[in-house]
Each structure stands twice: as structure tokens, then as C-alpha cells.
Amino acid sequence: MSGNSTYEPKNGLSRWLDARLPIMRLAHDTMSTFPTPRNLNVWYTFGGILTFCLGVQIVTGIVLAMHYTPTAAAAFDSVENIRREVNYGWLLNFIHSNGASMFFLAVYLHMFRGLYYGSSKAPREVLWILGVIIYVVMVATAFLGYVLPWGQMSFWAATVITNLFTSLDQIIPHLGGAHDPGLGTTITQWLWGGFAVGDPTLNRFFSLHYLLPFVIAGLVVLHIWALHVPGNNNPLGIDVKGPQDTVPFHPYYTVKDGFYLCLFVILFAFLVFFAPDFVGNPDNYTTANPLVTPPHIVPEWYLLPFYAMLRSIPQKLVGVLVLFGAIATLLFVPWLDTSRVRSMRFRPMMKQFFWIFVADCILLGYLGSQEPQAVWHLGGVDMPLLWPARIGTLYYFAFFWVIMPVIGLIETPRPRPDSIAASVLGNAQAAE
Amino acid sequence: MATTNTAEPTRRDFIHIATGTVAAVGVGLAAWPFIDQMNPSSAVLALSSVEIDIGSVQEGQQSVFMWRSKPVFVRRRTKKEIAEAEAVSMNDLPDKLARNLNLPEDAPATDKNRIEKPEWLVVIGICTHLGCIPLNNQGEFGGYLCPCHGSQYDTAGRIRKGPAPENLAVPPYAFIGPTKLKIG
Ligand code: HEM
Ligand code: FES
Numbered sequence: 365m366s367g368n369s370t371y372e373p374k375n376g377l378s379r380w381l382d383a384r385l386p387i388m389r390l391a392h393d394t395m396s397t398f399p400t401p402r403n404l405n406v407w408y409t410f411g412g413i414l415t416f417c418l419g420v421q422i423v424t425g426i427v428l429a430m431h432y433t434p435t436a437a438a439a440f441d442s443v444e445n446i447r448r449e450v451n452y453g454w455l456l457n458f459i460h461s462n463g464a465s466m467f468f469l470a471v472y473l474h475m476f477r478g479l480y481y482g483s484s485k486a487p488r489e490v491l492w493i494l495g496v497i498i499y500v501v502m503v504a505t506a507f508l509g510y511v512l513p514w515g516q517m518s519f520w521a522a523t524v525i526t527n528l529f530t531s532l533d534q535i536i537p538h539l540g541g542a543h544d545p546g547l548g549t550t551i552t553q554w555l556w557g558g559f560a561v562g563d564p565t566l567n568r569f570f571s572l573h574y575l576l577p578f579v580i581a582g583l584v585v586l587h588i589w590a591l592h593v594p595g596n597n598n599p600l601g602i603d604v605k606g607p608q609d610t611v612p613f614h615p616y617y618t619v620k621d622g623f624y625l626c627l628f629v630i631l632f633a634f635l636v637f638f639a640p641d642f643v644g645n646p647d648n649y650t651t652a653n654p655l656v657t658p659p660h661i662v663p664e665w666y667l668l669p670f671y672a673m674l675r676s677i678p679q680k681l682v683g684v685l686v687l688f689g690a691i692a693t694l695l696f697v698p699w700l701d702t703s704r705v706r707s708m709r710f711r712p713m714m715k716q717f718f719w720i721f722v723a724d725c726i727l728l729g730y731l732g733s734q735e736p737q738a739v740w741h742l743g744g745v746d747m748p749l750l751w752p753a754r755i756g757t758l759y760y761f762a763f764f765w766v767i768m769p770v771i772g773l774i775e776t777p778r779p780r781p782d783s784i785a786a787s788v789l790g791n792a793q794a795a796e
Numbered sequence: 797m798a799t800t801n802t803a804e805p806t807r808r809d810f811i812h813i814a815t816g817t818v819a820a821v822g823v824g825l826a827a828w829p830f831i832d833q834m835n836p837s838s839a840v841l842a843l844s845s846v847e848i849d850i851g852s853v854q855e856g857q858q859s860v861f862m863w864r865s866k867p868v869f870v871r872r873r874t875k876k877e878i879a880e881a882e883a884v885s886m887n888d889l890p891d892k893l894a895r896n897l898n899l900p901e902d903a904p905a906t907d908k909n910r911i912e913k914p915e916w917l918v919v920i921g922i923c924t925h926l927g928c929i930p931l932n933n934q935g936e937f938g939g940y941l942c943p944c945h946g947s948q949y950d951t952a953g954r955i956r957k958g959p960a961p962e963n964l965a966v967p968p969y970a971f972i973g974p975t976k977l978k979i980g
Binding site for chain 1: 831835836840864866867900901922925926942943944945946958959
């Protein structure tokens with residue numbers, strides 16, 4: 365999309381089209397000859413894998429929507445009908461529900477990769493920010509989708525998440541007279557279309573769940589556009605200096621991406637065929653009941669770390685701010701990382717804090733899955749899980765707002781190779 | 797084009813600003829129906845009051861009724877529960893307001909201000925944290941325990957411990973007979 369085009373129309377028809385709509389040129393330049401650093405490793409295959417995941421969700425989603433009924437009375441049964449009666453409905457349903465998990469698995473690896481190799485830093489800030497926006501829309505889409513089967517977890521997830529907005533009542537307690545609802549309640553009832561989660565809520569959630577993946581698709585186009593202006597970063601984090609540092613995207617990376625996509629699909633297929641309910645919650649096989657909250661409600665695994673943060677804060681509004689702040693923080697990463705060096709391969713101190721951060725996210729995920737009053741028995745001492753959750757939350761924020769800027773200034777990075785070619789081929793060969 | 801460089805406003809400036817203003821106001825007005833359609837519809841608002849018979853609720857028991865698609869707890873409190881609720885000092889209450897829609901907004905959260913008749917506690921059974929349904933007769937205060945994030949309420953439905961910021965709300969209601977209630 366930028367730089368010099370190498371496309372040459374081969375015949376009269378393609379010359380004719382190229383002069384009117386250069387779409388073949390665009391495809392050729394972005395997917396075939398695009399000069400790509402020659403040292404990209406496995407962690408760079410997840411962009412392609414994510415595009416695949418989006419396609420899978422859209423295709424399976426559109427056919428599921430042909431059989432799904434978005435009303436409180438019929439939604440649960442219609443999903444059961446998909447599973448039991450519709451031809452291959454069980455397959456489509458399990459691909460779609462496990463597809464969401466595989467999608468998030470890939471996006472988290474993709475994001476950690478970006479952090480590790482400093483891919484958010486100049487000149488790729490807009491690329492990174494578009495990624496964060498895509499992630500937020502993905503979370504929204506997955507949440508809306510999770511509500512659709514209208515099981516107990518669906519219903520109570522919808523209730524708890526929409527109620528996050530009621531915390532704004534603590535800022536404006538009444539809109540109008542003393543007995544009028546506050547800002548938060550007003551927003552929440554607007555989201556519900558009623559005084560509780562119900563039919564209108566389910567209906568609009570279905571409409572939006574259908575819409576948002578296409579919004580994601582549009583954002584992905586911008587994301588790839590913003591990638592192709594500066595080009596890929598790479599595991600060394602150093603700039604491409606010339607043609608000796610790159611290889612054409614096709615066949616080198618089409619094949620590499622394809623290979624890892626196959627491995628990814630094997631794992632995906634294993635879940636779908638052998639453990640279709642592994643990531644699901646058994647409570648969602650019970651129809652929604654507005655009068656009974658299940659004894660232990662938890663979100664899907666990919667949102668557990670944020671849930672742990674929310675629960676670790678005793679004050680409602682602060683808890684909600686921490687929850688949204690944790691995601692909003694990601695927007696500032698390009699400027700919080702003060703180091704001159706992109707890749708953590710050459711950053712001995714930052715690398716260690718990075719791995720602690722990864723462990724912290726996993727720990728928070730585990731804590732989010734436990735009951736709120738849970739206690740650890742450590743050699744006779746009882747520790748409520750609240751405390752590790754608080755420390756984990758603190759580390760999450762400290763990592764971005766304190767460690768990242770400070771270490772970038774005080775750390776002495778290790779020497780970096782002269783060029784990508786020198787690193788891959790050895791200095792002698794690269795000099796030729 | 798000499799006209800574009802004059803300091804005096806021209807007829808062209810006027811038409812630019814006027815068009816821009818009309819377009820902005822027009823977009824704003826056109827957006828409103830698209831936003832407001834999501835608010836509770838007239839059909840939903842029409843269901844705003846119910847009459848219920850609470851005669852079958854025994855002492856120490858609770859029944860749940862639906863009002864505006866929300867559960868309303870009607871609890872017939874025991875003598876002991878009433879005494880406990882009355883004995884609580886205001887200093888032990890995280891939320892000091894009665895949250896009773898039948899009283900002025902600043903009414904304090906005494907047990908008297910939470911009820912019509914001491915025997916009957918009528919509250920909206922929705923945790924003021926994030927909307928789960930608290931469990932009856934559980935928790936350290938003999939009232940309610942919310943399974944979601946552990947908020948605990950006493951026998952007057954007042955928040956005592958946990959992340960919930962407010963006492964369980966008392967809906968607008970009145971006794972229209974010895975055991976007949978009108979809610980809403
Ligand atoms: C970003 C892409 C998407 C994500 C992350 C996603 C996620 C989800 C999730 C987590 C569920 C609940 C799964 C279950 O337990 O059954 C779901 C259900 C559903 N989704 Fe999606 N979805 C996506 C795209 C789509 C699209 C494009 C459509 C339709 C055009 C769609 C239609 C549906 C339908 C009809 C259901 C309910 C039926 C069922 O559960 O099988 N989804 N989605
Ligand atoms: S919803 Fe009751 S404690 Fe969170």
C-alpha cells in the first residue's frame with residue numbers, strides 16, 4: 365500500500381482493470397511481494413492466525429444465526445435445537461464457541477509478542493493503538509455472544525457487566541428530582557431497554573453481536589494498512605536497512621504462516637471434537653433464571669484477570685475504574701516505554717520484569733476463577749485470596765506506569781547486531 | 797479571488813457558517829431517535845405497579861414477588877430479627893441513608909425508616925453492587941449474603957460488609973389491606 369509498486373499487469377484485461385481499479389496491484393503489493401524482515405519467528409504468525417479466527421467466527425456465526433431465536437422464551441431451546449437437530453449444528457456451535465477461546469488465545473500471544481519486541485514504539489504507535497481498539501471490540505463481541513445462549517451464566521454475566529455502569533451513580537446520584545435514578549442507573553436501563561436484563565436486552569445484544577465482527581474486520585484493514593507503512597518490526601527490534609534484510613512475503617511467510625496455522629487448527633480441532641465443553645461453564649446448561657444467581661459466577665477464562673482486579677477492590681466505583689483502566693493503560697504503552705532499544709532480547713532487566721508480568725497475568729486469571737471468599741492454607745497460616753489479587757493488580761499497573769518508564773531510562777542495553785542480515789547470515793556473508 | 801482575503805465577513809463566510817450549524821444541529825436531532833429507541837418502551841413502562849397478597853408468608857419466612865421485572869423480597873421478620881435490626885448503631889452502617897422511596901432522600905437508615913410495619917421487610921432483592929440476587933438468611937448479620945462478590949446485609953436489608961455501596965432499596969409501596977400490598 366505504500367512504497368514502490370512492482371505489479372505488472374500480464375494481459376489486456378488486467379491492464380484495463382488496473383487503470384480503473386488497481387485492486388490486483390493492491391493484492392500483489394500487500395500479499396505477494398511485500399518486503400518482510402527475514403528473521404520473523406513463530407510469534408509473528410499470529411496475525412495471520414487471528415485473521416483466520418475472525419473469518420471462522422463470521423462464517424459459523426452467520427449460519428448459526430439462521431437457526432437461532434433471540435427471545436428470552438426461545439433462545440436457550442433454539443441453541444439446544446442447533447446442537448441436537450440441525451444438521452451438523454453441534455459442529456457449527458462448538459466451532460463458534462471454542463473459536464472465541466482460540467481467538468483470544470491467539471490475541472493474547474500476539475499482544476505479549478508486541479510488548480516483548482517493542483513493536484508499539486515509534487513508528488508503529490497507531491498500529492498498536494488500532495490493535496488495542498480491536499481487542500476492546502473483541503471483548504465486547506464475545507461478551508454479547510456469551511449472552512445469546514441465555515443460560516444462567518449468560519444471564520448473570522449480562523447483569524453483572526451492565527451493572528458496572530451503575531457505579532456512575534456515585535458521581536451523579538440523581539438526574540432530576542431526589543427520587544429519580546442517577547446517571548449510572550439511567551445508562552444501565554437504556555442498555556437493558558427495561559428495568560432488568562430481559563427480552564429487549566437479548567434482542568439488541570444479538571443485533572450488536574452480529575454487527576461488531578464486521579466492525580472488527582474494518583479495523584483489521586486499518587491495522588494492516590498501518591503495518592504496511594513502516595513495515596514489520598522483528599525479533600531484533602532493529603530497522604530494515606536494505607533489501608538484503610528482507611524476503612518477499614510470498615512464498616516465505618505465506619508458507620510459514622500456513623504451517624503454524626495448521627498446528628493451531630490441530631489444537632482447535634482437539635477442543636471441538638474431544639473437549640467441546642472444556643472452556644465452558646456447566647451452569648450455562650441451565651436456562652436463565654432471573655430469581656436465582658448461581659452460587660459461583662465467573663466470566664470466560666479470557667476475562668478472568670480483569671475480574672480478579674475488579675473483585676480485589678472493596679469500593680464499587682474504584683473497582684470499575686481499575687477494570688477499565690487496566691485496558692486503557694495499554695493505549696499509552698508506546699510512550700511509557702522510554703528505552704531506545706525496542707526488543708527485550710537486548711534488555712536484560714526489562715526482560716525479567718516482562719516475564720514476571722506474564723506470570724502475574726496468569727496468577728490474576730487463576731485468582732479470578734476462585735470464589736470471592738476463598739482462602740489459601742499455607743503451612744498453618746490462612747491467607748484470603750484477596751491479598752494476592754491486590755498485589756497482582758498493583759504489579760499490573762506498576763509494570764506499565766512505573767517499571768516501564770524507569771527501567772527504560774536506567775538500564776544499559778546489550779549491544780545489538782549491525783543488521784538483520786548480519787544477525788541471520790553472519791557478518792561475512794551479509795557484507796557481500 | 798480577492799473576496800476570500802478580506803477581513804470583513806463575506807456572504808460566502810455567512811453561508812459556510814450557516815450551513816455548518818444547520819448540519820450539526822440536524823445530525824444531533826436525527827441521532828436522538830436512534831438513541832432513545834433503546835430506552836424502556838411504553839409497554840415496559842406500563843407495567844409499573846402490582847398488587848400482591850402476602851398473607852401466606854409465615855414468620856421467619858420470605859416470599860419473592862416480581863415488580864418491574866425485579867425481584868421484591870417480602871420478609872416476615874421474627875421478634876429476634878426485629879430486635880437485632882433495631883439495636884444496630886448508626887456508626888456500624890456503611891450507608892447511613894434509608895434508601896426508602898417512600899421517605900425523603902436524606903432520611904437516616906434506622907430500622908424504623910426501612911419499614912412500614914416492623915414485621916414486614918419489603919426490599920428490592922438486587923444487590924446494590926452489581927445486581928446479583930442475595931441469598932436469604934445467610935452471612936454474618938443474619939440477613940443476606942450476595943454470592944457474587946460477598947456483600948452482606950442485615951435483617952433490615954442494610955449493607956454491612958463487602959463492596960456493595962448502598963442498602964437494599966425499599967420500593968414505593970403501601971398496605972392496602974392487612975395482608976395486601978401495592979408496589980409501585
Ligand atoms: C469477533 C468474532 C466473534 C466472537 C468473538 C464471537 C463470540 C461468541 C461467543 C463467545 C458465543 C457464545 C458461544 C456459546 O456458548 O454458544 C457466541 C454465540 C453466537 N454468535 Fe458469535 N462471535 C463472533 C462472531 C459472530 C458473528 C459474525 C455472528 C453472526 C453473524 C455470530 C453469531 C452468533 C450466534 C447466533 C450465537 C448464539 C448461538 C450459539 O451459541 O451457538 N457471532 N459468539
Ligand atoms: S453483586 Fe453482590 S456483591 Fe457483587
